[in-house]
Amino acid sequence: MIIVNLIYQFFIVLFREIGNFSLFILETFKWTFRRPFRKKLFVEQMEKIGIETLPVALITSAFIGMIFIVQLYYSLKEFSLESVCPGSLGLSLIRELAPVLAGLVMAGRVGAAITAEIGTMKVTDQIDALSILGVNPIQYLSVPRLVTTALAMLGIVILANFVGLYGGYFVGSFVLNLNPRSFISDALKDLVMKDFFASTLKGFIFGIIIALVGCWKGFNVRGGSKGVGKATMESVVTAMILILGADYVLNLVIW
Amino acid sequence: MVEEILRVENLCKKFEGMTVIDNVSISFYRGEIFTLMGQSGVGKSVFVRLILGLLSPDSGEIYFKDKNITNSSDREWIEIRKKMGMLFQNGALFDSLTVFENVSFLLDEHLKITIDEKKERVAKLLLEVGLKDIESLYPAELSGGMQKRVALARTIALNPEVVFYDEPITGLDPITASVITKLVNELNKAKKITSIIVSHDVKTSLSISDRIGLLYNGKLVAIEDTKDVAKCKNPYVDQFIKGKLTGPIKTVMEGKWEEK
Numbered sequence A: 001m002i003i004v005n006l007i008y009q010f011f012i013v014l015f016r017e018i019g020n021f022s023l024f025i026l027e028t029f030k031w032t033f034r035r036p037f038r039k040k041l042f043v044e045q046m047e048k049i050g051i052e053t054l055p056v057a058l059i060t061s062a063f064i065g066m067i068f069i070v071q072l073y074y075s076l077k078e079f080s081l082e083s084v085c086p087g088s089l090g091l092s093l094i095r096e097l098a099p100v101l102a103g104l105v106m107a108g109r110v111g112a113a114i115t116a117e118i119g120t121m122k123v124t125d126q127i128d129a130l131s132i133l134g135v136n137p138i139q140y141l142s143v144p145r146l147v148t149t150a151l152a153m154l155g156i157v158i159l160a161n162f163v164g165l166y167g168g169y170f171v172g173s174f175v176l177n178l179n180p181r182s183f184i185s186d187a188l189k190d191l192v193m194k195d196f197f198a199s200t201l202k203g204f205i206f207g208i209i210i211a212l213v214g215c216w217k218g219f220n221v222r223g224g225s226k227g228v229g230k231a232t233m234e235s236v237v238t239a240m241i242l243i244l245g246a247d248y249v250l251n252l253v254i255w
Numbered sequence B: 001m002v003e004e005i006l007r008v009e010n011l012c013k014k015f016e017g018m019t020v021i022d023n024v025s026i027s028f029y030r031g032e033i034f035t036l037m038g039q040s041g042v043g044k045s046v047f048v049r050l051i052l053g054l055l056s057p058d059s060g061e062i063y064f065k066d067k068n069i070t071n072s073s074d075r076e077w078i079e080i081r082k083k084m085g086m087l088f089q090n091g092a093l094f095d096s097l098t099v100f101e102n103v104s105f106l107l108d109e110h111l112k113i114t115i116d117e118k119k120e121r122v123a124k125l126l127l128e129v130g131l132k133d134i135e136s137l138y139p140a141e142l143s144g145g146m147q148k149r150v151a152l153a154r155t156i157a158l159n160p161e162v163v164f165y166d167e168p169i170t171g172l173d174p175i176t177a178s179v180i181t182k183l184v185n186e187l188n189k190a191k192k193i194t195s196i197i198v199s200h201d202v203k204t205s206l207s208i209s210d211r212i213g214l215l216y217n218g219k220l221v222a223i224e225d226t227k228d229v230a231k232c233k234n235p236y237v238d239q240f241i242k243g244k245l246t247g248p249i250k251t252v253m254e255g256k257w258e259e260k
């Protein structure tokens, strides 16, 4: 009986959370298209989110390209299939690895920062102060973060694709004995426009997920600074799971 | 002649089955200083948040200048809140913004003025709360008393008609507390700001308020003119003001975690 009750409780909480989150998403989208447009806030977030996270996202992606080509090389060499290495790298990197890993890294970097910042504002009454000063907190805080995170992710994924590819290229041609002349063209030859489009679309959607989860968790912090820490952790975990789930769904839809 | 500015009718609020505000009705009058007293955790802050729309009541109505504002839309609240301000217990300054940006927040959001006009107005507002040349500092670089003053300057930037003060002097040293009290009083007199204060400090409250109210067990058990308090027969008021251990107010707090 206790087990049944626990499971029952779990689903109640789960559905309530999903309901609340959905309302929050609707609210954020609603305020995205309302005046006033506060340019200053967008510029500020762009600097924070785009520029501060670009290095870590790109380093990650370079290493992924470098590591993955090594793995591919030694697995495929056994079958004397080294020549398909660049092609495999290109496919997996652009379709999957670059957007998903950039998403996971950004969830840890940006999602956590968003939750911690908004959560701190929440526990120190700054969110209520915004309301009292006649400003909608969702519009003031969520909207700029949503828009900039989504755009930043889009840009980061495009760059991550190239950096990952060239990471693979350098290791492939200078460490392993792959043909440097044809590496890049081989890597791209099986890819079509749709793949590039899907790759950036994934980045964009993951960005939306990171920002929405980050803001939502921040706005719902309870229980002082301890609560902020807990919410930050939850924000990262939730965003990661949702990114992987969304990735799965997108793969079904796109290909 | 007293003009009613704010009226609350039959306000109720529960949190997870625990009644915090139980059928409270009261009118506030233009220009008065009203102090709401009551023990810690009795629901004073919740009451203020309900009136300001930061929490929504389970039932009951709120009228501002005879207009029912209980179920106002987001946009209507934006307009209403230009006329009402609140000073939070900890100031609630935006810690990523400078003092200048904090104080000019309302001006930025709701007025179209040049940067020079803005600088002038911010300096004037800061002067009104007794501060000077601190525009470029961040809240973390100020003392608690200074933060409260900056928060006050931010609150009155658009000349609100009503200001709520949530425990404006709690946790301040006696001198700083006197300074803030004096400011509240001055703003009330000079700008005709209706002031609704939440406070535990009996002495200060009696000295500056026109009326006091006592909240106990979710109900407003007393509303008294301050000048009548000394000869007031209300047992709740008598007990609270004198800090007695015996009387109608229970001193053992019952939490909902207690076993039934």
Ligand SMILES: Nc1ncnc2c1ncn2[C@@H]1O[C@H](COP(=O)(O)OP(=O)(O)OP(=O)(O)O)[C@@H](O)[C@H]1O
Pocket: B015, B020, B038, B039, B040, B041, B042, B043, B044, B045, B046, B047
């Ligand atoms: N958002 C909330 N969710 C659940 N319970 C709440 C919430 N806000 C307040 N409460 C509860 O309502 C009761 C009244 O809280 P409130 O903050 O209004 O007390 P207070 O009179 O202002 O006390 P203090 O003098 O300590 O500030 C408390 O028991 C508190 O736990």
Ligand SMILES: [Mg+2]
Pocket: B044, B045, B046, B166
């Ligand atoms: Mg309080």
